[in-house]
Amino acid sequence: MRSGWIKGSLLAFAVAATLLYLGSIKREVHTHSEGLQKAHYNDSIRGNGMLKRMDKMETNINKLLDLMNKLEKEPVNQNNAEVKKEKKVVRKLYPNSYLFTKWGDELSEEEQKEAETLFQSYGYNAFLSDRLPLNREIPDTRPRSCAEKKYPEELPSISIVLIYLDEALSIIKRAVRSLIDKTPARLLKEIILVDDHSSNEDLKEKLDDYISSIHEERPGLVKKVRHSEQLGLTQARLSGWQIATGDVVAILDAHIEVHIQWAEPLLARIKEDRTVILTPVFDKVNYDDLTLTPYMAAADAFDWALWCMYESFRPEWYALKDDSQPGKSPSIMGILVADRKFFGEIGSLDGGMKIYGGENVELGIRVWLCGGSIEVIPCSKIAHIERAKKPYLLDFSKMVKRNALRVAEVWMDEYKYNVNIAWNLPLENHGIDIGDVSERKKLRERLNCKPFKWYLDNIYPQLDPLHNLLGYGALMNNVKSDLCIDQGPTPGNTPIIYGCHFYGPQHCYYRNDGQLYIGGIKSHKYNSNRCLVDSGTGVYPGLYECKTAKQKKFNMLWDFKQDGPIQNRATKRCLEIVMADHGYYTLVVQQCTGQTWKIQYVIKDQSMLGRAETAR
Numbered sequence: 001m002r003s004g005w006i007k008g009s010l011l012a013f014a015v016a017a018t019l020l021y022l023g024s025i026k027r028e029v030h031t032h033s034e035g036l037q038k039a040h041y042n043d044s045i046r047g048n049g050m051l052k053r054m055d056k057m058e059t060n061i062n063k064l065l066d067l068m069n070k071l072e073k074e075p076v077n078q079n080n081a082e083v084k085k086e087k088k089v090v091r092k093l094y095p096n097s098y099l100f101t102k103w104g105d106e107l108s109e110e111e112q113k114e115a116e117t118l119f120q121s122y123g124y125n126a127f128l129s130d131r132l133p134l135n136r137e138i139p140d141t142r143p144r145s146c147a148e149k150k151y152p153e154e155l156p157s158i159s160i161v162l163i164y165l166d167e168a169l170s171i172i173k174r175a176v177r178s179l180i181d182k183t184p185a186r187l188l189k190e191i192i193l194v195d196d197h198s199s200n201e202d203l204k205e206k207l208d209d210y211i212s213s214i215h216e217e218r219p220g221l222v223k224k225v226r227h228s229e230q231l232g233l234t235q236a237r238l239s240g241w242q243i244a245t246g247d248v249v250a251i252l253d254a255h256i257e258v259h260i261q262w263a264e265p266l267l268a269r270i271k272e273d274r275t276v277i278l279t280p281v282f283d284k285v286n287y288d289d290l291t292l293t294p295y296m297a298a299a300d301a302f303d304w305a306l307w308c309m310y311e312s313f314r315p316e317w318y319a320l321k322d323d324s325q326p327g328k329s330p331s332i333m334g335i336l337v338a339d340r341k342f343f344g345e346i347g348s349l350d351g352g353m354k355i356y357g358g359e360n361v362e363l364g365i366r367v368w369l370c371g372g373s374i375e376v377i378p379c380s381k382i383a384h385i386e387r388a389k390k391p392y393l394l395d396f397s398k399m400v401k402r403n404a405l406r407v408a409e410v411w412m413d414e415y416k417y418n419v420n421i422a423w424n425l426p427l428e429n430h431g432i433d434i435g436d437v438s439e440r441k442k443l444r445e446r447l448n449c450k451p452f453k454w455y456l457d458n459i460y461p462q463l464d465p466l467h468n469l470l471g472y473g474a475l476m477n478n479v480k481s482d483l484c485i486d487q488g489p490t491p492g493n494t495p496i497i498y499g500c501h502f503y504g505p506q507h508c509y510y511r512n513d514g515q516l517y518i519g520g521i522k523s524h525k526y527n528s529n530r531c532l533v534d535s536g537t538g539v540y541p542g543l544y545e546c547k548t549a550k551q552k553k554f555n556m557l558w559d560f561k562q563d564g565p566i567q568n569r570a571t572k573r574c575l576e577i578v579m580a581d582h583g584y585y586t587l588v589v590q591q592c593t594g595q596t597w598k599i600q601y602v603i604k605d606q607s608m609l610g611r612a613e614t615a616r
Helices: 002-036 041-086 109-122 144-148 169-182 205-217 233-243 263-272 315-319 340-345 359-369 397-411 417-422 438-446 452-458 546-551 607-615
Strands: 158-164 188-195 222-226 248-253 256-258 276-285 299-302 308-311 336-339 373-385 469-477 483-486 496-499 508-511 516-518 530-533 542-545 558-560 566-568 574-579 585-590 597-602
Touching: 158 169, 158 233, 158 263, 169 188, 169 205, 169 256, 188 233, 205 222, 222 233, 233 248, 233 340, 233 359, 248 263, 248 340, 263 276, 263 336, 263 373, 299 359, 299 373, 336 340, 359 373, 359 397, 359 452, 397 417, 397 438, 496 585, 530 546, 542 546
Parallel strands: 158 188, 158 248, 188 222, 276 373
Antiparallel strands: 248 336, 256 373, 276 336, 299 308, 469 483, 469 508, 469 597, 483 496, 508 516, 516 530, 530 542, 558 566, 566 574, 574 585
């Protein structure tokens, strides 16, 4: 209908132009006929006759224009109705799904069902991925000066390992296509696909067909390894490294796309120093609409629980005032690039790690302690999908906890207690099987590695040992032992009493100076913990950053011994619970009535923490 309306409008315009042209001719004929009236009467009569015929033609054309204007209104109205029909709102089948928060308004109900099913399987928008070009362009997000850098023509060759478990086929195909298109052919030795026993049928014959099509272009470029059982991320990475033959090995996730000139800065840096292990800078690919969010370069770091995090580089990097320069990093994220042989010499990855978590932190600590270094390379960028959920486990905390304790036992010397405290475990006899670590301890001796204290002093001084603690864990009241102190709603400054669940909001830490932290303890010197305070007025305790409480001279010091009261040193009031009008217990500060408290773990032997403090 819209095309018909356009044609009608163009016709109307043509007719109007014709009328203008006829009007100009009429004026010319009229002028000419007046000049002929005296000399040529007959010619004048003919000219006037022409004017009459043209007047009649003009009248008829005007009638035609009026008719067209009337007819034109109907298609426009029909067209508007049609547009409204096209924009009819489709019922949202999954209003609470993260997938449809900002994507998918135009999908039919059948398409929504398909998209949501795939999203639940993969943790990202496989429906959209299947409809995007394999060689789609992504923006160049490198620091500006990176594009101007020149790299040696002679660089080491690279083997690229892509590890995966139940990825969407289009995601893997796009990763492979990206690597082929954006890695110089002279440098790309091979692409090794490591399948950690996926159940997805698409990753069998269909993936093999795609590999065959690649081999028509680059014979033998892609290799495929498939585990006969699920072994976890660490073993998948090891499987790829073990069959790699390039000078350098890059171990990547399969849900990535590389940026232009991603490999050259990595290879050039390793050519300069084979003992440096590198990581590119990740850009985030949103799991819902697969658009890219640029990330700035940052150090790869961790807390005492060995959860990974980003952190600022050391001040000397910023002093360079050149954001394209490599930055030293205390650890590494999951993606790494290393000289293949040096990676083996330094112990590759700890095969005793299970499923997921901790192996990258272990590598970072080991490399620094045993003769290598870790760097982030801002001129190398990789776009990485951050999944809404991961395929290995629903809850990674148990495995990360187990692996973190293994790292602590091998590498952290007298500081290993920090990992126990961070995971709210007893300092001894935690009851978690960390596997046999004897071979890793022998590796440490063979490599003549430095003590962990050197790492804290020279590589990661921001990591703050959790010293001077007398007790930690949940705090329970004797009046009702199934209730624990809780940090309460956040944001907010009022702790509460709540049913014991023993998770982070109920983790308390009592220091030997009288400070009582509630809701967790920070791992880094640049952070501030939250201290329990008694305002001196009112019945409710407060919870404030300890630095703020100290500056404002809040009453933040308490006396407490196991199975005794918690009493404020300044106000002499006690932390207790009372039955409120609404029928529930409430946490208050009041005149002491003899209520007592029990903390989950008491540190009886202060030397376990004191050795670390003395060593500092």
